[in-house]
Each structure stands twice: as C-alpha cells, then as structure tokens.
Amino acid sequence: MAEQITCPGFKAAGVAAAIKYEGRKDLGLLFSERPATVAGVFTNNRVKAAPVLLDMERIKSGICHAVIANSGNANCCTGHQGYQDAVSMAKFAASALGVSEDTVFVASTGVIGAPLPINKIESAVPKLVKSLKLEGLSDLAEAIMTTDTVPKIIAKTGQIDGKTFTIAATAKGAGMIRPDMATMLCFVATDIQASSDDLSNMLFNSVERSFNRITIDGDTSTNDTVLLLANGESGIEITNDSARSIFQETLDEVLMQLARMLVQDGEGATKLVDIVVTGADSLENAKAVAFTVAHSNLVKTALFGEDANWGRIIGAAGRAGVPVDPDRIDIYFNDVKMVENGMGCGDAAEAEATSVIKLPEFEIKIDLKMGEEAYSAITCDFSIDYVKINADYRS
Amino acid sequence: MAEQITCPGFKAAGVAAAIKYEGRKDLGLLFSERPATVAGVFTNNRVKAAPVLLDMERIKSGICHAVIANSGNANCCTGHQGYQDAVSMAKFAASALGVSEDTVFVASTGVIGAPLPINKIESAVPKLVKSLKLEGLSDLAEAIMTTDTVPKIIAKTGQIDGKTFTIAATAKGAGMIRPDMATMLCFVATDIQASSDDLSNMLFNSVERSFNRITIDGDTSTNDTVLLLANGESGIEITNDSARSIFQETLDEVLMQLARMLVQDGEGATKLVDIVVTGADSLENAKAVAFTVAHSNLVKTALFGEDANWGRIIGAAGRAGVPVDPDRIDIYFNDVKMVENGMGCGDAAEAEATSVIKLPEFEIKIDLKMGEEAYSAITCDFSIDYVKINADYRS
Numbered sequence: 076m077a078e079q080i081t082c083p084g085f086k087a088a089g090v091a092a093a094i095k096y097e098g099r100k101d102l103g104l105l106f107s108e109r110p111a112t113v114a115g116v117f118t119n120n121r122v123k124a125a126p127v128l129l130d131m132e133r134i135k136s137g138i139c140h141a142v143i144a145n146s147g148n149a150n151c152c153t154g155h156q157g158y159q160d161a162v163s164m165a166k167f168a169a170s171a172l173g174v175s176e177d178t179v180f181v182a183s184t185g186v187i188g189a190p191l192p193i194n195k196i197e198s199a200v201p202k203l204v205k206s207l208k209l210e211g212l213s214d215l216a217e218a219i220m221t222t223d224t225v226p227k228i229i230a231k232t233g234q235i236d237g238k239t240f241t242i243a244a245t246a247k248g249a250g251m252i253r254p255d256m257a258t259m260l261c262f263v264a265t266d267i268q269a270s271s272d273d274l275s276n277m278l279f280n281s282v283e284r285s286f287n288r289i290t291i292d293g294d295t296s297t298n299d300t301v302l303l304l305a306n307g308e309s310g311i312e313i314t315n316d317s318a319r320s321i322f323q324e325t326l327d328e329v330l331m332q333l334a335r336m337l338v339q340d341g342e343g344a345t346k347l348v349d350i351v352v353t354g355a356d357s358l359e360n361a362k363a364v365a366f367t368v369a370h371s372n373l374v375k376t377a378l379f380g381e382d383a384n385w386g387r388i389i390g391a392a393g394r395a396g397v398p399v400d401p402d403r404i405d406i407y408f409n410d411v412k413m414v415e416n417g418m419g420c421g422d423a424a425e426a427e428a429t430s431v432i433k434l435p436e437f438e439i440k441i442d443l444k445m446g447e448e449a450y451s452a453i454t455c456d457f458s459i460d461y462v463k464i465n466a467d468y469r470s
Numbered sequence: 471m472a473e474q475i476t477c478p479g480f481k482a483a484g485v486a487a488a489i490k491y492e493g494r495k496d497l498g499l500l501f502s503e504r505p506a507t508v509a510g511v512f513t514n515n516r517v518k519a520a521p522v523l524l525d526m527e528r529i530k531s532g533i534c535h536a537v538i539a540n541s542g543n544a545n546c547c548t549g550h551q552g553y554q555d556a557v558s559m560a561k562f563a564a565s566a567l568g569v570s571e572d573t574v575f576v577a578s579t580g581v582i583g584a585p586l587p588i589n590k591i592e593s594a595v596p597k598l599v600k601s602l603k604l605e606g607l608s609d610l611a612e613a614i615m616t617t618d619t620v621p622k623i624i625a626k627t628g629q630i631d632g633k634t635f636t637i638a639a640t641a642k643g644a645g646m647i648r649p650d651m652a653t654m655l656c657f658v659a660t661d662i663q664a665s666s667d668d669l670s671n672m673l674f675n676s677v678e679r680s681f682n683r684i685t686i687d688g689d690t691s692t693n694d695t696v697l698l699l700a701n702g703e704s705g706i707e708i709t710n711d712s713a714r715s716i717f718q719e720t721l722d723e724v725l726m727q728l729a730r731m732l733v734q735d736g737e738g739a740t741k742l743v744d745i746v747v748t749g750a751d752s753l754e755n756a757k758a759v760a761f762t763v764a765h766s767n768l769v770k771t772a773l774f775g776e777d778a779n780w781g782r783i784i785g786a787a788g789r790a791g792v793p794v795d796p797d798r799i800d801i802y803f804n805d806v807k808m809v810e811n812g813m814g815c816g817d818a819a820e821a822e823a824t825s826v827i828k829l830p831e832f833e834i835k836i837d838l839k840m841g842e843e844a845y846s847a848i849t850c851d852f853s854i855d856y857v858k859i860n861a862d863y864r865s
Contacts, residue, residue: 122788122796122812152784152796154813187781188814372767373860380861386582389547393517401517401547417517418549419583459861462854465768466775 080212080230082243082264084108084308087211089218092199094192095147095185102196103218104168104203104211105142105262110178111304113139114274116282118299124151125161126181127300133180137271139304140178142262143168143203146221146247149298150183150191160191167197171204182260182300184221184247212264216245219260222464223247227336233325235318240267240309242329248337261286261301261333267322268307277323278303285330289338289453338453339436343460346378349438349451356446360397364441365452367395375457383428385413392441399443407440408432475607475625477638477659479503479703482606484613487594489587490542490580497594498613499563500537500657501602505573506699508534509669511677513694519546520556520586521576522695528575532666534699535573537657538563538598541616541642544693545578545586555586562592566599577655577695579616579642607659611640614655617859618642622731628720630713635662635704637724643732656681656696656728662717663702672718673698680725684733684848733848734831738855741773744833744846751841755792759836760847762790770852778823780808787836794838802835803827 085107092102115134117127133139143164150157165179172179183191206214216226230243246261269277282301303326313319338347350369355361368374371391377384385406392399406414408428413420431437480502487497510529512522528534538559545552560574567574578586601609611621625638641656664672677696698721708714733742745764750756763769766786772779780801787794801809803823808815826832 120785120788121790121794122784149781152781152809152812152814154797154811187779187785188809372856376857376860379857382861384582386544386547389517390515390582393515395516399516402549414547414583416549417547419547457857459854459857461767462771462774462852462857465771466777466854 079210080228080243081209082212082230082241083266084306085243085264085304086207086209087215088203088206088208089211089214089216090199090203090206092145092195094145094195100214100218101145101147102199102203103144103215104207105215105264105304106172106207107140107264107304107306109306109308110138110140111306112137112269112271112274113180114271114278114303116278116301120299122151124149124183124298125153125157126150126183127298128158129161129165130180130182130300130302133177136177138178139180139302140174141168141172142180142182142302142304144182144184144215144219144260144262145196146184146219148183148185148189148191149187151298152188153190157191160193163193164196167200168204171200180302182219182298184219184260184298212243212245215262219245219247221247222342223340225340227333227340229329229332229336231325231329233321235311235321238309238311240265240311240322242325244329244333246333246337248340260298261330263301263303263326263329265303265305266308267305267311267313269305269313269322273313273319274303274305277319277326280323281326281330284327285334288451289334335453338455341455342464343458343462344455345435345458346456347436348378348454348456350454351438351440351449351451352443353440353449354443354445355448355450356398358448358450361448361450363395363397364392364399364443365450367391368439368441369452369454372457375454378432378456379458381429381432383408383413383425383432385419388439388441389414389417400445403444405442405444407442409437474605475623475638476604477607477625477636478661479701480638480659480699481602481604482610483598483601483603484606484609484611485594485598485601487540487590489540489590495609495613496540496542497591497598498539498610499598499602500610500659500699501567502535502659502699502701504701504703505533505535506701507532507664507666507669508575509666509673509698511673511696515694517546519544519578519693520548520552521545521578522693523553524556524560525575525577525695525697528572531572533573534575534697535569536563536567537575537577537697537699539577539610539614539655539657540580540591541614542580543578543584543586544580544582546582546693548583548585552586555588558588559591562595563599566595575697577614577693579614579655579693607638607640610657614640614642616642617737619735622728622735624724624727624731626720626724628716630662630706630716633704633706635660635706635717637720639724639728641728641732643735655693656725658696658698658721658724660698660700661703662700662706662708664700664708664717668708668714669698669700672714672721675718676721676725679722680729683846684729730848733850736850737859738853738857739850740830740853741851742831743773743849743851745849746833746835746844746846747838748835748844749838749840750843750845751793753843753845756843756845758790758792759787759794759838760845762786763834763836764847764849767852770849773827773851774853776824776827778803778808778820778827780814783834783836784809784812795840798839800837800839802837804832
C-alpha cells in the first residue's frame with residue numbers, strides 16, 4: 076500500500092549511505108519539480124541542530140525545491156563544522172538537481188554530538204538523485220527511520236471547486252517526543268498553491284491539533300522539523316476561506332493520522348491511549364491536567380501492566396499545578412465509569428475497566444466538573460522495551 | 471546497627487496488622503513520653519490523603535504526642551469514610567496510650583482508592599502500643615516500607631553549650647518521588663526544645679536542601695508528610711542563633727542523608743547521580759536546568775545503560791524553558807570534561823567518562839557559563855526493574 080503513495084509533481088528517494096549502519100536506507104530526498112511554496116515548524120529546544128538553524132534561515136524566502144534528510148546522525152552540537160556540513164549537504168543536492176542552493180532544505184536525525192560523515196553523504200548524492208521517482212515517498216520514509224519499527228506515510232485527497240488536490244506526508248518519531256513541539260521529522264507535499272502566510276497558518280493550526288498533542292517520553296528533540304511544500308501542480312489556488320477550510324481539514328486529518336502512527340510506534344509502546352480532560356474551567360487547565368497524566372511514568376507503567384490503577388491518574392491530576400477539586404472528579408475508561416466524585420465505583424466497574432485496559436487503543440476521560448473546557452492528549456504506555464531501547468540506543 | 475538507633479524520650483514500634491499482606495510489619499508508632507513540639511511539611515498535591523488533611527488541622531496546635539502510621543493503604547480518595555478512619559486510627563492509639571486524641575498524628579502510604587481496613591488496625595493497636603520501646607525506631611522504619619528494599623533510619627548527635635542533643639529519623643520512599651514536595655513519609659525525633667516557629671523554619675530549610683532536591687520518577691505523592699517532633703529531653707533549648715545554626719546543620723545532615731538513601735533505594739535504581747548546574751544567571755534557571763536533566767527519561771535510561779550519552783543531557787538542558795547558550799555549555803562526569811563549548815571532547819574523554827558512569831554514585835556537572843548561580847539535584851537511573859515494579863505494584 077505504502078508503495079503507491081504519490082503527490083503530483085513531487086519525486087522522492089531513499090538510499091543507503093552507511094552513515095551509521097551499513098546496508099540500511101539512511102539518506103532521503105524530496106524533490107518538487109517546480110519551486111514550491113514552503114512553511115515550517117521547528118523545535119523550540121534552545122539547543123538546535125545545525126540543519127534546523129539552516130532551514131530557519133532559508134525558510135524566510137518561502138521557496139523550497141528540495142529537502143535532503145539523513146538518519147543515523149543528528150548533526151547537533153557539532154559546532155561551526157556541523158553548520159558547514161549542513162550547508163554542504165544542501166549544496167551537493169542542489170548541484171546534482173540543478174537547482175539553486177538556497178532552495179534546498181536539510182534535516183538530520185540520530186545521535187547527538189557525533190560529526191556528520193559528510194563524505195559518505197557526498198558520495199551517495201548522485202545515486203540518491205538518480206533514484207528519484209514519483210513512487211519514492213516510501214523510500215524517503217524508510218530513510219528517515221531511527222528507532223521506528225515501521226515507516227509512516229500517508230496521503231489524502233480533497234476537492235476544491237471540482238478539482239482534486241493531494242496531500243502526501245511522511246514522518247519519523249519513536250523517541251524524544253513531547254508536545255509544544257512539532258515532532259521529530261515530518262515532510263508534507265501537496266499540489267495546491269497557496270501564499271506562504273496561508274500555508275504557515277494552516278500548518279501551525281494542524282501541528283497544534285496533531286503533533287503538539289502527543290507525548291511518548293516527555294523529551295524534546297533538538298532536530299524537530301515539519302516542512303510543508305506546496306507546488307501548485309493541481310491548478311488549485313487557495314484564495315478564499317472555503318478553500319482554506321477544506322484544505323485545513325484535510326491537512327489536519329493527515330497530520331493527526333501521522334501523529335497517532337508516531338504514538339502507536341512509540342519506543343516500546345504497546346498501547347495508544349487518548350487522555351481526555353473535560354469540565355475544566357479553562358483550556359490551559361484542561362491541557363495541564365491532560366499532559367501531567369499523559370507524561371506520568373506511574374500512569375504509563377500501570378498502562379503497560381494493564382492495571383486500571385485510577386489512584387495514579389487522580390494523583391497525577393492533583394499535581395498538575397492547577398486548581399482541581401478531588402471530590403468532584405469522575406474518571407472513565409472508554410464508557411466505564413471507574414471513579415465518581417473522587418472515589419472508586421467498586422469491583423464491578425474495576426473488572427469492566429480491566430477489560431478496557433487490555434485493548435490496544437482506548438480512552439481515559441477525566442471529568443473535572445468545574446467548567447466547560449476540554450482538551451485531549453495522546454500517550455502510550457511505558458514498557459520494559461522502552462528502557463531496553465534507550466539504555467542501548469547509542470551503543 | 472539500625473537496631474541501636476534511639477532518641478531520648480521517644481519510643482517506637484512496628485507490628486504486622488495484615489493491612490495488605492500477611493506477616494509483614496505494616497503498622498508503626500512513634501511516641502514521645504512528654505508532649506513534643508511539632509513541625510510538619512505536607513504534600514502540595516491538590517489531591518491530599520485523609521491523614522494529611524487531619525494532620526494539617528492538628529499541627530496548628532503545635533503539639534504532638536504520637537504518630538501512628540501504616541503502609542499498604544494510602545487512605546486517599548476514600549471520601550468522608552476515609553477521613554473518619556484517619557480520626558479513628560488516631561483515637562485507637564490515643565486511648566491505648568492514654569493521651570489526648572488531638573495530639574496523635576496519622577500517616578498512611580500505599581495504594582490509593584482502597585478503603586482502609588480500620589478493623590484490622592483497631593485489633594493491632596494494643597499489640598502495637600505494648601511493643602513500644604526505645605530501640606523500636608527500626609521496627610517503625612520497617613512498618614512504613616512499601617516498595618522500599620531496605621529500611622531507612624539514621625541518627626546524629628550534636629553539642630550545644632556543652633550538652634548533647636540527638637536527632638533520629640526514619641523515612642520511606644521508593645516511588646512517587648519528585649521535588650517541590652517533602653517526600654513520602656519521614657518522621658524525625660529530637661530531644662531539643664524549641665518554639666514551634668523555630669522548628670517549622672528549620673524543618674522547612676532542611677527539607678528544601680534535602681527532599682526537595684531529589685527525584686526518582688517525577689511523580690508527586692498524595693500522602694507526603696515530614697514530621698519533626700522535639701521533646702526537650704536533652705535539657706537544651708534553642709534560644710539563640712548560634713544554637714539554631716548548630717541544630718540546623720545537624721538536621722540538614724540527617725535529612726540530606728535520608729534523601730540520598732531514598733534515591734539509592736529508588737524503585738529499580740542502580741545508581742545515584744548528582745546533577746550539578748553551575749554558571750547559571752539565576753538560581754531559578756539553575757534549578758530548571760538541573761531538574762529537567764534529572765527528570766529526563768532519556769538521560770535516566772542512558773545512565774542505566776551506562777552510556778555517557780551527553781547529547782541527551784545537553785538536549786534536556788536546552789528544553790528546560792530558560793535561556794541557555796548551547797555553544798558555551800561544558801559538561802563534566804566527575805572530573806572528566808566531556809563537552810566544551812557545546813561540543814564533545816573526543817574519544818579519550820568519552821572513554822574516561824565511560825568508566826565514571828559505571829560507578830554506583832557520581833556527579834554530572836553542567837556549566838552554563840552565563841553567571842554565578844548554582845543548584846544541584848539528585849536523581850537515579852531508570853531501569854527495567856522500575857517498569858516491572860510499577861507495572862505490577864498494585865496487583
């Protein structure tokens with residue numbers, strides 16, 4: 076299925092360049108045949124990788140012809156040389172593609188602090204450019220994987236004024252994922268045409284509703300980058316609110332689905348859980364409670380242990396730093412009410428909730444009964460494999 | 471050694487009451503023969519267990535004769551009945567001891583949301599009171615353990631005006647430990663005499679320097695309670711700054727040592743690591759960086775894997791939400807400089823740091839080189855056993 080995902084006017088590729096391991100795709104390219112309008116969201120970590128610094132400069136022009144990305148090395152904390160390497164990486168791609176250097180963006184993901192093996196990238200670029208094809212998005216998706224176990228790729232189409240547009244996107248996640256961030260790397264290609272401002276607004280909105288709602292381990296990457304490229308190939312131009320809202324909705328769906336794929340494939344994760352907070356007196360408070368529960372290691376290990384331990388959930392809600400009234404809180408596992416007014420609903424409810432918690436995907440709803448605001452976060456469980464993966468990852 | 475810890479005028483006991491498990495000490499008592507002046511620090515979780523609510527009332531009088539404590543059940547989220555049970559628990563002890571009910575404090579630790587088996591406690595109180603003895607602190611220490619693997623107990627003496635005073639203390643920890651909190655349960659007995667205000671100030675200072683610096687899993691208990699009882703038995707009265715500072719120093723040492731014992735015995739922990747931030751432009755910023763690193767699951771799993779992965783440390787420092795200049799940061803593992811000006815110091819430094827990280831206890835220093843302020847937090851690694859313990863704890 077993944078093989079057939081394409082977006083008109085975009086080619087992509089992924090090849091093995093032996094950046095960290097031999098014989099595994101680790102260098103990818105997304106190429107728009109005509110210069111695309113571009114919008115981006117970048118990490119808010121104060122420590123920013125060299126490619127992020129470069130892209131934040133280049134995005135000011137609003138034009139992007141290609142994105143070259145590697146896994147296996149984050150090119151972060153690599154000083155002046157690291158920045159030069161990011162510039163070179165773009166230059167190699169630009170010259171092989173015959174486009175202006177300033178229109179090539181760069182993304183890297185992997186270990187922090189190791190020098191980028193730029194010679195290996197230089198040697199692999201000709202092969203990379205030669206393998207560009209319309210159906211290459213799945214190769215790009217593979218090339219940006221680190222601890223991901225499956226590539227993440229998706230496309231959706233929509234209609235505006237009787238014409239069809241496409242949004243195709245790929246992302247990689249797995250670790251160092253928390254909200255108030257884009258996620259690690261995500262490249263979105265679309266064939267609509269829109270102003271740079273419109274694109275930026277719509278991307279910002281969608282990221283807020285998708286990647287900014289998810290948490291895997293509460294850590295924030297130094298390399299997070301979401302780029303949206305729009306090449307106009309469909310002949311559709313976004314010029315009015317009706318078109319804007321159709322495109323926004325489709326973009327939301329694409330990024331939301333990718334965000335859920337990231338959590339499902341979170342490092343060691345065995346469950347995806349929506350943490351829904353309702354009845355809050357403000358959106359900020361709803362968000363604070365949702366993320367405190369979603370980040371709690373005690374909640375996440377209980378999810379892994381399939382123990383419907385609501386005491387840990389209410390305990391986390393209570394330390395969110397916002398006013399809650401413990402004696403009013405209700406908690407549901409899907410439709411099963413486990414807690415009413417801060418107290419357990421008894422053994423029958425507990426038994427039912429225990430069947431819910433065995434599901435691979437379910438919802439925990441926390442009703443604060445203090446107001447009308449709601450927010451939902453998406454989390455996963457915290458497993459023995461998470462620890463194994465992260466105790467061993469670098470070595 | 472633990473058997474011999476005593477504090478003049480205090481008796482203690484611990485017995486098995488089958489609160490959660492059979493044949494394991496789970497009910498403890500600390501008894502001051504004369505009414506003691508008392509100071510306390512309690513959880514700032516909005517969800518507070520019934521005994522915490524009761525103690526917060528009773529501490530207003532400043533007088534405490536006894537503390538009755540149980541493990542196996544937190545008596546939290548147990549509603550009106552839970553509060554009544556806490557009152558009854560104090561009443562049973564008061565009547566068996568022949569002291570006023572208002573001078574008996576209560577503490578509970580264990581699972582949240584289950585009704586307290588108050589009948590079992592009632593039945594066990596006579597045996598508990600009968601086993602009170604000067605050397606009983608170690609029995610109390612055992613009775614408050616939950617996932618702790620060893621009891622934590624310590625005493626120190628000091629001299630004021632040629633007279634000797636003693637501070638003896640016990641604490642339990644293991645999980646739901648994070649700063650801006652006391653810790654789970656800690657009872658401190660001393661034979662000095664001091665005003666309630668003096669005691670409160672000194673306790674607050676010591677807690678700030680000890681329990682508020684530690685983090686095991688970033689979760690905050692609903693039951694955290696530190697009580698300091700002073701009975702005046704030594705004939706020393708704290709009336710001037712010199713005496714105050716001698717006592718403060720000894721109290722600091724006692725609580726600091728207990729705090730380190732809690733981290734060493736953190737759930738699944740194999741290492742104790744001091745995270746020292748220097749060169750910050752403000753104390754708040756130093757603290758924010760120290761705790762962001764100390765809480766980071768990626769840092770903690772790397773510690774468990776004995777991987778000197780400084781990229782995760784600098785990555786966590788960068789997301790602390792305060793200004794840092796990545797290009798100025800130095801990082802040391804004990805005396806080994808691993809990072810200078812945001813870049814790795816090479817393979818030799820990495821090899822040396824790798825020997826440091828194999829130690830059971832060491833320091834990671836992060837020098838921000840932006841100012842003169844410093845702060846240190848104490849953390850442990852994050853192991854497979856932490857997940858196992860917390861996936862299985864309730865069942």
